[in-house]
Amino acid sequence: MGTYLDLQTAIATDLTRTDLTSQIKSAIVDAVKHYETSRFYFNVTRSFTFSTVIGQVAYGASALAQIPDIIGLDTLFLFDGGRPLELEKYEADEFEWLQSTSTGNGRPCAYTYIDSQILLWPTPVAVYTMRPHMHYKLTELAGDTDTNAWTNDAEQLIRCHAKLLLYTNLLEDTDGMQRMSVQIQSYKDALDYKTSARTATGRIRATSF
Structure with a gap:
């Protein structure tokens, strides 16, 4: 090497x-x-996962070290015991409107990437495993x-x-x-x-x- x-x-x-x-x-x-x-x-991967926290919307380096280094987040999958669920991607301004329509908790079905963080909607009501497919900066x-x-x-x-x-x-x-x-x-x-x-x-x- x-x-x-x-x-x-x-x-x-x-x-x-x-x-x-x-x-x-x-x-x-x-x-x-x-x-x-x-x-x-070598800089596109689906190898990393992170876990949601009940009541937490935003996920950054503390959830997964590579999140702040994302260049392009292609898609995001949620695992809840059965088949993976592909979340719908929103632009940051669209996500703002989406959040304003409901402040309740549930199983996330949408996300955006802003301020070097992944934001989920609805706010997780349980612990879910998330798998991002992403283009990211190497260490x-x-x-x-x-x-x-x-x-x-x-x-x-x-x-x-x-x-x-x-x-x-x-x-x-x-x-x-x-x-x-x-x-x-x-x-x-x-x-x-x-x-x-x-x-x-x-x-x-x-x-x-």
Whole structure:
């Protein structure tokens, strides 16, 4: 498993520089931020669950650490002993009107995501297991021994993009910039292909007109 330090070392070796430690770290962080809003197979998940609390509407980091890091909440399922119930998603303003129509408790059937929290309606009357399907930010790389998909599955993409930033903003190396641009596209295409291959159903969906 590649670590944050392994990635830093690889970039320093590629550049044949030993004096850019802080700049390389900053470039890696910026490269990750650039791609974390892209949906790849490793940052989209249904693996996490959280439990509701009777009488509690809003759920954040205390319920599930990944909730504040959600980029896109695709859907939310409730489990109540039988088949899962898919809750209806509302925009925040629509949810405001929905809440105003009733303040009673019950089994949630609707939700919204706002202020880095998931809000449920009606207010839970019992403890339910909730499973979000979501696109989320991976834990930020900080310590040298930290590791995640950015230092493994997407190591080549992040490595090249970090070097592109260094070539552009620090080293002013036009040839290096051009080489990285070509390699970045190749690695991005490869990740997009892997993502599509892992998530595609193989079925053609009808288009609504």
